[in-house]
Amino acid sequence: MRVLSGIQPSGELHIGNYFGMMKPMIEYQERSELFCFIVNYHAMTSVSDSQRLSRGTIEVALDFLSLGLDPEKSIFWVQSDVPEVTELTWILNNVTPVGLLLRSHSYKDKTAQGIAPNHGLLSYPVLMAADILLYQGEKVPVGKDQQQHLEITRDIALKFNATYGETFVIPEAEINPNIPMVVGIDGRKMSKSYDNTIEIFCEEEVLKEKIARIVTDSTPVAAPKDPDKCNLFINISLFLEEHEKAALAERYRGGGLKYSEVKKELFSRMWEYFRGAREKRKNLAKDLDQIRKILRAGAEKARYRAAPTLAAARKRVGLVY
Numbered sequence: 001m002r003v004l005s006g007i008q009p010s011g012e013l014h015i016g017n018y019f020g021m022m023k024p025m026i027e028y029q030e031r032s033e034l035f036c037f038i039v040n041y042h043a044m045t046s047v048s049d050s051q052r053l054s055r056g057t058i059e060v061a062l063d064f065l066s067l068g069l070d071p072e073k074s075i076f077w078v079q080s081d082v083p084e085v086t087e088l089t090w091i092l093n094n095v096t097p098v099g100l101l102l103r104s105h106s107y108k109d110k111t112a113q114g115i116a117p118n119h120g121l122l123s124y125p126v127l128m129a130a131d132i133l134l135y136q137g138e139k140v141p142v143g144k145d146q147q148q149h150l151e152i153t154r155d156i157a158l159k160f161n162a163t164y165g166e167t168f169v170i171p172e173a174e175i176n177p178n179i180p181m182v183v184g185i186d187g188r189k190m191s192k193s194y195d196n197t198i199e200i201f202c203e204e205e206v207l208k209e210k211i212a213r214i215v216t217d218s219t220p221v222a223a224p225k226d227p228d229k230c231n232l233f234i235n236i237s238l239f240l241e242e243h244e245k246a247a248l249a250e251r252y253r254g255g256g257l258k259y260s261e262v263k264k265e266l267f268s269r270m271w272e273y274f275r276g277a278r279e280k281r282k283n284l285a286k287d288l289d290q291i292r293k294i295l296r297a298g299a300e301k302a303r304y305r306a307a308p309t310l311a312a313a314r315k316r317v318g319l320v321y
């Protein structure tokens with residue numbers, strides 16, 4: 001099974017990104033053929049600061065590699081190192097109805113927020129379709145917010161196949177119901193756009209301060225508390241074994257529990273959980289040329305896989321004469 005997914009290089013990695021996307025993705029390398037790439041062309045639709053884009057690309061590569069992505073077991077690269085994807089985007093543009101793109105939720109949300117849309121933003125789903133179809137991706141693990149983009153990809157692939165003959169595998173989204181929706185320090189979904197995130201690789205003091213800011217209710221210490229309604233409990237559960245979680249839930253229900261103690265416990269659990277990755281990341285960051293080498297080697301492999309599909313698509317539409 002060929003599993004494929006992309007991540008935007010758009011900011012410091014938080015525990016929502018890790019548990020919601022990165023960890024499940026990395027686990028695929030053990031049981032599937034994993035294609036994992038950093039979508040810097042896509043990020044151009046929201047990042048216009050060139051330094052931020054190039055730095056963000058290296059940072060997310062460091063995140064993936066330090067958290068366990070193995071470039072020997074997977075194909076890991078930067079989207080723009082395989083520029084063939086833009087050629088396929090152009091080909092696919094010609095079977096993509098504009099109405100389909102205008103109905104995209106993410107396009108509508110962004111324009112509703114007052115962002116002046118450019119063509120890149122409208123065309124975002126076509127580039128994403130090219131990402132998936134170029135490598136004949138079969139399964140695409142994504143968050144619920146990306147489900148519509150996957151439907152657009154399928155529509156485009158079906159239309160191409162119907163117009164020009166069978167060329168592309170029709171991919172399927174995989175939305176895993178077991179993947180947690182991580183809550184932020186204010187109790188809403190953790191997201192950079194809500195400024196409520198807990199970053200994985202921040203400094204120790206910053207992490208303590210973030211955890212101290214997790215919003216809890218004002219139930220008196222002695223009173224019983226409901227763990228399932230507590231942001232803190234939901235967050236610490238990510239780092240606990242089932243039996244530890246049950247024991248902590250008992251302490252909540254029994255009364256006498258101080259949130260400040262749970263916060264201390266969350267800090268030490270999280271600090272410990274990411275200790276190995278933090279050290280690995282520090283080491284990897286000492287030699288960024290080595291990271292670039294890994295990414296370029298990944299791009300070579302990806303390019304090799306992309307070549308027959310692009311050649312077939314070019315032939316189908318009549319670009320070969």
Ligand code: ADP
Nearest residue numbers: 016017020021143180181182189190191192193
């Ligand atoms: P943000 O909302 O912080 O901007 P992104 O939209 O860049 O995060 O998300 C990147 C990936 O991380 C997506 O695949 C998404 O499914 C996952 N993700 C982000 N926030 C969470 C969360 N709070 N819980 C679970 N998964 C999340």
Ligand code: TRP
Nearest residue numbers: 004005006007008039042128131
């Ligand atoms: N649009 C996706 C997101 O914002 C990122 C992405 C780009 C992607 N190309 C992809 C995801 C191909 C899966 C497959 O999260």
